[in-house]
Amino acid sequence: MMLRAGSRLAAGLLRVPHSYAQLSRLVSLSVAPQSGLADDRLHITVQGLSPKQQVTLRALAVDEQGCMFDSCAHYEADSSGNVDLQRHASLGGDYTGVLPMGLLWSLSPSIMEKPFQRLENRSVMKSPIIIELLVHKGYTDPRALPGQVAAKTKIERQFYAPGVRRIRLREGAVRGSLFLPAGEGSFPGVIDMFGDEGGLVEYRSSLLASHGFASLALPYVAFEDLPPAMTEFHLEYFEEAAKFLCRYPKVRGPGVGVIGTGKGADLALSMATFLPQVVAAVSISGCCANTAANLSYKDFTIPGLTYNMSRVQVSETAVFDVSEALDDPLDPANSQCLIPIEKSNGTFMFIVGENDLYWKSSVYAQAAIDRLQQHNRNNFKLLTYPGAGHRIDPPCSPFCPAAVDRVLGVPILGGGELKAHCQAQEDSWQKIQDFFHLHLR
Known part of the structure; x- marks a missing residue:
């Protein structure tokens, strides 16, 4: 079944098709700030999951040479169906524990890329680094067999503030x-x-x-x-x-x-x-x-x-x-x-x-x-x-x-x-x- 792009909420959330939600829930992925400086800390939350639902969060980025970097972590929703990376621990993937910035910290060259490359921006005034965040259903290895996508969004990491x-x-x-x-x-x-x-x-x-x-x-x-x-x-x-x-x-x-x-x-x-x-x-x-x-x-x-x-x-x-x-x-x-x-x-x-x-x-x-x-x-x-x-x-x-x-x-x-x-x-x-x-x- 082909994914259809959802409409973006005013708060920067990305809606996903109703058929992807469990128990008629609308799964949403929220990141704040969605566009900010590269040294800004992020607050990442997932809402609308079933209680105790298992999901895999994934980050994807492409550098100036076209090399893809990715990372992933496994989370379990709380009793309200939420995942908050500032409060909840990753249970597996590229890191474990409560690491709010873990998805960015652990970005590394994707499996099809040459290893030992560093993700850095050498043309800071041309474009920000764009990072796509995705929520996959279940505990999976998205690099090998990604699970069904429940929500996704993109963020911008800028290297200069307005007016610089x-x-x-x-x-x-x-x-x-x-x-x-x-x-x-x-x-x-x-x-x-x-x-x-x-x-x-x-x-x-x-x-x-x-x-x-x-x-x-x-x-x-x-x-x-x-x-x-x-x-x-x-x-x-x-x-x-x-x-x-x-x-x-x-x-x-x-x-x-x-x-x-x-x-x-x-x-x-x-x-x-x-x-x-x-x-x-x-x-x-x-x-x-x-x-x-x-x-x-x-x-x-x-x-x-x-x-x-x-x-x-x-x-x-x-x-x-x-x-x-x-x-x-x-x-x-x-x-x-x-x-x-x-x-x-x-x-x-x-x-x-x-x-x-x-x-x-x-x-x-x-x-x-x-x-x-x-x-x-x-x-x-x-x-x-x-x-x-x-x-x-x-x-x-x-x-x-x-x-x-x-x-x-x-x-x-x-x-x-x-x-x-x-x-x-x-x-x-x-x-x-x-x-x-x-x-x-």
Whole structure:
């Protein structure tokens, strides 16, 4: 029997044909907000079921390359015929327990897609991520044999709030995108950088702008006329970006902040150490040393801590474990690679997952803190999350324990456990904003 599209209620509910309802009930699926920011929490409810009726909730999304992602969870309606993901536990599927955002957290490549792909939006101003939610009758595996659809609806996950502006930059040597919040300003300024995958990554900057920050998404490799690979770094490039942001008319001075993940994190530490314009730095899953390539500034150079690929292990599923590949920054032979953060007049926030299997970020963060304390400095805050892995993104980002590395072209193990990792993303996101508001007054 062919499904017929139902009419949409004013509240955003999707009616389904009467013949699908049990006991003449009208099953409805409600999501609030139906269109909102990508870091907004959702309230998902199903109504009109029979008491104790078993259903499977499913989420479907397609990324910019056409790759499909899905997730599912099993629920049992309460005595009133309702399922409320804020109160009721999933009894099976991709997760169990009371996880209101579990359907989004557990989105992963569908069975017909290549594994180890990450659902992310790199063209944040073009279109939102559209997620379709469905209610299937019974406990089923929708990937293999989906049950009859009782209700469905679509939601939009936007990466910028109304009024946010994006300005593409070719300012001197600086490349990237400047995101400005709605309104006249002035706004605290933040430079945003990611890891060694390169290119322009904008989704965190656009969300920061949606929460009141003038955010510069700053690429430093493999973008336009920037170097195609990490062979050497010149801190003057990052200094030029910091000076540009400081003097921008809508940015509140005198200093700016910087946030970085992975390689972007140790660059953030170096910027806060050597550049007076940078007064606050957030290091997410970073290293206490300069990694990968030499970093030069004026008359000195910090050597790059190197990788030894002979220490890489490969699992039976062809996932690469690189957790031991980086040389030990705490080995006295590598002391010249350490970033002398005790020289900084700024303030640091270190965010790490204790199950980071990309490298030992929790050890590196503690080493940085020890160095500060040895110099009688207390200009730091540490957020450490048991069970979290490497890539700690803004909240509601799907958990991806292993993903294809764009440089190596193979899946790299990042570590972590779904619930702990995604809760770390939620907790750290607000604390990052509070940190910048405090130190960029």
